[in-house]
Amino acid sequence: MIPLVLKKWLGIPHSCKNPRSIFIGLIGGVGDLIAAAPSVAALKKKYPNAKINFGVGDGIFFNTIKSDPNIDHFETPFFYNVWKKRARRKVYREKYRKHDLVFLLDNGTQDWWQPKKHLLDIYAEKCEVRLEQRRPIIYLNDSDFEEAQNKLNELGISKNDKLLVLSPETRSKKKMKEWPYDRFLLLINRIKKNHNFKIVTMVSQDNPYAYDGTIPLKGFSLGPSAAMIKGATFYLGLDNGLTHIASCFDIKMISIHIGYPVECAGPLSPFAKVVAHNPFDPPESISVEEVYETFRNVI
DSSP: OOOHHHHHHHTOOOOOSSOSEEEEEOOOOHHHHHHHHHHHHHHHHHSTTSEEEEEOOSTHHHHHHTTOTTOSEEEOSOOOOTTOHHHHHHHHHHHHTTOSEEEEOOOOSTTTTTTOOOHHHHHHHHHTOOOSSOSOOOOOOHHHHHHHHHHHHHTTOOTTSOEEEEEOOOSSOHHHHOOOHHHHHHHHHHHHHHSOOEEEEEEOTTOOOOOTTSEEEESOOHHHHHHHHHTOSEEEEESSHHHHHHTTSSOEEEEEOOSSOHHHHSOOOTTEEEEOOSTTOOGGGSOHHHHHHHHHHHO
């Protein structure tokens, strides 16, 4: 039996029946963070008297979880090399000096998807909790909804309009996960021709494409973007953070899922339809007709 002190030094997870302080660290994207949110809530319920500290990157990553009521303190920016075991053990040792429980939620390997488990379930297992609902969570505040409404007014979109939010870009692994731009243009044309939607396209500030036929919204803040998605009629996107945010809400949605297996990284919403082929198939393998027919059936 390994002594507790040695476990802490080696960075081996161990149990604590009545922790006073818990540290959770996650170096990941927006989708990863909202997939971890249910486990944070479950930990707070399991240990109501414990203070939860969350280590997260700065900028958009911190903004993703800054309103989580289950987190008592944020450490940001938080970073270490997730691919080096020695660096990981060092972080464990440092955090165990101040906390009774430490959960580092990185996967530590490029082949994390091979066991065919969803990230949300992986995080729950790492945190040793059972989830009441298998669905990601994002927490918004009043200012998010107010800013979203102000932007809709500015764009000339009223409450009577049918709003479709389009998210055609990913932050990472673009060659693997992004659908071709020309196919998005063809899809937009089909939707505009046959359906009465106003389409808002959410992309980063430096996105070079125009997405003709839609209302471009570049570099809009994450919280207000999420609030706008929540109030939309329909959402259509790739395997990216906004798609996982959309899966938090009761909104009809389609994910054009390219890359990792759907069962590992697909949207967890009863309102979501996924268009996907085999894992890591070329993006061009998904046709415009296939996506449009799915859209037509869903609406």
